[in-house]
Amino acid sequence: MIDHLLFALLLLVSNSLAKPLTLGQERSTDVEKYLINQFENQDDITTYEQLIAELGNFNDSFIDFRHYNYRDLEQKLTDLHKAYPHLTDLYSAGQSIQNRELYVLVVSKYPHAHQKGVPEFKYVANMHGNEVSGRVFLVYLAEVLLKNYETNEYIRKMLDTTRIHLMPTMNPDGYEKAIEGDDSGVRGRQNAAGQDLNRNFPPRFPELINNENRRTQPETAAVMSWTKSIPFVLSANLHGGTAIVNYPFDDAPVDRLRNRRSSSYSPAPDNELFVRLAYSYARAHKRMWKPGPRCLNPQLELTGDPQSGIVNGAEWYIVSGGMQDWNYVNTNCMELTVEINCVKFPAKSRLKMLWDENKYALLHYIMQIHNAIHGFVYDAATRSPIVGATIGIDTTSKIVTSFEAGEYWRLINIGNYTVTVDHPDYLSVTKEVVITRDRRSAMLDFALTRVGDPLPSENRESADAKPDSATVSSLFTILVLPLISLILFH
Numbered sequence: 001m002i003d004h005l006l007f008a009l010l011l012l013v014s015n016s017l018a019k020p021l022t023l024g025q026e027r028s029t030d031v032e033k034y035l036i037n038q039f040e041n042q043d044d045i046t047t048y049e050q051l052i053a054e055l056g057n058f059n060d061s062f063i064d065f066r067h068y069n070y071r072d073l074e075q076k077l078t079d080l081h082k083a084y085p086h087l088t089d090l091y092s093a094g095q096s097i098q099n100r101e102l103y104v105l106v107v108s109k110y111p112h113a114h115q116k117g118v119p120e121f122k123y124v125a126n127m128h129g130n131e132v133s134g135r136v137f138l139v140y141l142a143e144v145l146l147k148n149y150e151t152n153e154y155i156r157k158m159l160d161t162t163r164i165h166l167m168p169t170m171n172p173d174g175y176e177k178a179i180e181g182d183d184s185g186v187r188g189r190q191n192a193a194g195q196d197l198n199r200n201f202p203p204r205f206p207e208l209i210n211n212e213n214r215r216t217q218p219e220t221a222a223v224m225s226w227t228k229s230i231p232f233v234l235s236a237n238l239h240g241g242t243a244i245v246n247y248p249f250d251d252a253p254v255d256r257l258r259n260r261r262s263s264s265y266s267p268a269p270d271n272e273l274f275v276r277l278a279y280s281y282a283r284a285h286k287r288m289w290k291p292g293p294r295c296l297n298p299q300l301e302l303t304g305d306p307q308s309g310i311v312n313g314a315e316w317y318i319v320s321g322g323m324q325d326w327n328y329v330n331t332n333c334m335e336l337t338v339e340i341n342c343v344k345f346p347a348k349s350r351l352k353m354l355w356d357e358n359k360y361a362l363l364h365y366i367m368q369i370h371n372a373i374h375g376f377v378y379d380a381a382t383r384s385p386i387v388g389a390t391i392g393i394d395t396t397s398k399i400v401t402s403f404e405a406g407e408y409w410r411l412i413n414i415g416n417y418t419v420t421v422d423h424p425d426y427l428s429v430t431k432e433v434v435i436t437r438d439r440r441s442a443m444l445d446f447a448l449t450r451v452g453d454p455l456p457s458e459n460r461e462s463a464d465a466k467p468d469s470a471t472v473s474s475l476f477t478i479l480v481l482p483l484i485s486l487i488l489f490h
Contacts, residue, residue: 028312035275058148065351084146094222097192100172108163122165125238129174130188134238138168182345201326213321231403232333234369240344242294246337247274250313250322266314282309284361295342332400377406380447389423421446
C-alpha cells in the first residue's frame with residue numbers, strides 16, 4: 001500500500017513540477033538521442049538487417065493480402081483456430097455497441113490458460129475503425145506464427161515461451177463504416193456512439209475528465225476488464241496515419257496545459273525503458289527509424305509531425321484518456337502506440353509492401369517481453385504463493401504486483417538494480433541483481449516472512465520491518481501532506 005501511494009505521489013509531483021525525469025530540462029529528442037546511443041553502445045538494439053539474419057528464413061508466401069470485414073474476419077479466425085487447435089484459442093473479450101464480438105486469438109504452445117513462467121503479451125488493433133493495417137497485419141501475423149512453428153527456430157521459441165493475444169479489432173462497428181482507399185479521412189474512426197475510443201479511458205488526472213471520457217464505452221470497458229483479467233506484461237496498440245512509435249505519457253497536468261495546450265514533454269517514470277522499447281520496434285522496421293519525413297507520399301505528411309522514429313506522446317500532441325497511459329498507471333502492462341503507416345485504409349494492392357515494412361518489427365517487439373526480472377513471491381514458512389506483493393526496482397519507477405501463484409514480471413533495461421518486495425502482512429526483502437547483454441533476463445524468487453514470525457537467516461540482512469499504523473500516520477503527515485501542498489500551490 002505504501003509503495004503504491006509513493007508511486008502515485010511521484011507521478012503527481014514529477015508531472016506537476018513539469019520536470020522531465022531524465023537529463024534535466026532537455027526536449028525529448030535530446031533525451032532520446034542520448035539514450036539510443038547508450039543502448040546501441042550496450043549492444044541492446046537489434047537492427048532490421050540483424051533481425052533478418054537472426055530470424056532466418058520463414059514463409060509468408062501463403063498470405064492472401066486482402067481486407068476482412070466483420071464476417072470474413074470472424075470466419076478467418078475460426079478457421080485458424082480449427083486448423084491449429086493445439087496452438088490457438090479463440091475467445092471474445094466483449095462486445096461493441098452493435099453487438100459485434102471483440103475477438104482475441106491466442107497463439108502459443110499454451111493457448112488455453114496461463115502457464116507459470118510464461119509471460120502474457122497482447123497486440124490490439126483497429127481502435128480507430130478507419131485505421132485498418134494493424135487489423136489485417138494481426139491476421140497475417142497469426143498465420144505466419146502458426147505455419148512456421150515447426151520449421152523456424154525463432155518462431156518456435158517465441159510460441160514456446162510466450163502467450164500472444166491478438167485482438168485484430170477493438171472497433172468493429174467503426175470499421176464497417178470506413179472506406180478502402182481513404183488515406184487520411186475520419187469516416188469510421190469513432191465507435192457507433194460517435195466516441196473516439198483512444199480518448200475514452202479514465203484519465204490520469206480527474207480534472208481532465210471531459211465529454212470524451214466521462215462515459216465509458218462498451219468497447220473501452222471490455223478492454224479494461226480483459227486487460228485486468230490476464231497478467232499482461234507488454235502490449236502495443238496499432239494505429240495508422242504516420243510511421244512512428246509513440247510512448248507514454250500522452251497527457252500532461254493541467255498547469256502545463258494552461259500554458260501549452262497543444263503539446264508538452266511528459267515522460268513517465270519508466271521513460272528510459274519506454275524509449276528502448278519504442279526504438280526496438282522502430283529500428284526493426286525497414287525505414288521508421290530513419291530521420292526525416294514519416295510518409296512516402298509527401299501529401300500525407302502533416303505539419304508538426306515528428307521527424308524521427310519515436311516520440312513522447314504528449315510532446316507530439318496531448319491526448320487525455322488514452323489506452324497506453326491507462327495500461328501503465330492501472331496494470332502491470334507496459335504499452336506503446338505504434339503508427340504503422342501513413343495510409344489509414346490502404347488499397348488492397350498496397351498491403352504486401354506495408355506488411356513487408358512491419359513484419360520483422362512486429363515479431364521482434366513480442367520478444368522484448370523476455371528482457372525482464374521475473375520470478376515468484378511466496379511465504380517463507382508455508383511456501384504458499386503471495387498474491388498482491390509489490391515489486392519495485394528503485395524509488396521512482398513503476399511498481400508491479402505479484403499475481404496468481406505469486407508470479408511477477410518486471411521489464412528492465414541493462415543495469416544494476418535493487419529489487420524490493422513488499423506486502424502489508426510480511427517483512428520486506430531486498431535483493432541486488434545485475435542485468436547485462438549476456439544475462440538479459442534474471443529469475444529472482446522471494447521468500448517473505450510474515451510479520452511476527454521468526455526471520456529466516458537468509459532474509460535477516462535484507463528485510464525491513466513493516467511500519468505500524470502510527471508510523472504510517474507520521475509518514476503521511478511528514479511527507480505526503482507537504483507534497484500535496486506543493487502540488488496544489490506550485
